[in-house]
Amino acid sequence: QIHSVEPEVTAPSWEHDESEKNQCSLHPYTVSFRQLGWDHWIIAPHHYTPNYCKGTCPRVLHYSLNSPNHAIIQNLVNELVNQSIPQPSCVPYKYVPMSILLMEANGSILYKEHEGMVAQSCTCR
């Protein structure tokens, strides 16, 4: 098993830097509700910052990625047993809620704190 991770550990420094740059991480992203075509019924806020996760998942899933055991095993299966089993994907780990004020079709006005609207960190799973 040690043998399978050795190439990454001993990779040249420039290659190492490059893989770290593309590594799974959180990227900020803001979109307006006008762009989404929902501005006629969402009163506030005007902008939405969902963010997104992008990047490659490393073969060695370090602790800060908060990957579950399953992802670690799936990585090993991909590496050692069956390459048709995909590597874990870079996806959001923690979310924070977002308050939305909107008008309903019947004329009611609704304030609601919606869970899971904004990605705050990423994981490989």
Next chain:
Amino acid sequence: EVEQPSITFLADSPTLPPTTTPVMPLVEKLLEEAPRKEQRKPYLQGPPLQFMLELYQRSADSDGHPRENRTIGATMVRLVMPSTDVSRHLRGSWHIWTLNFLLGRNWVAYQLVRATVVYRHQLYLAHISLSCHVEPWVPKSPKNYSSGRGPSKLSLMSQTWTEMDITQHIQQRLWNRKEQRVLRLCFMCQPQNISEVLEFPWHDTLSMDVAFLLLYLNDTHKTAQKAELLPSGLEELLEGESSLASRRKSR
């Protein structure tokens, strides 16, 4: 253009019933569920909107992040306007409007934290000054209702508005009913000068923004949270786009 889902898709989803009718186009769904663009103006004006905007600003920042120190006490606040079927009658010097608020169905998943009615306690109609208050309408036994805490001046808005707690009334009489629930309130006004009663053209003067209802709610279980992650129109949109994408892919 609408296509039948591919055979592969149906085989992958054994619980999905086979469809014989075309899938409703996305735009048509949105037109049914979401408010139309021209609906915005009539509702997005006046004290109800002002109240909710102030509530929003106290509870969340400009990016929509809920404030740590928010005092709202619930995750959801629904402002309900009275329906248009207003009945009026005169009792002595009192002008009484009966306002109906449709509370809807399927509220089992929500816990009612608080309910208040916000109303104008002073009206100036046709140059006549009126003092007003609100009472829940109760058939036959008008003294038996319990309206919870009494009226209090509403600091959020102008001095002519008052907020009254009616949580107990709604919980005891309406909340656990399965059928369509209608909250009926009597909005009662009396001219400050009683001699003006007969001259007052009160039949035509009440606009719908003299009172509105506020329901402070919490989701009670996870399935409710799941169902309410996004407003229904947004869910429709996402579902529609997802099925469009899968159809494009299968093509």
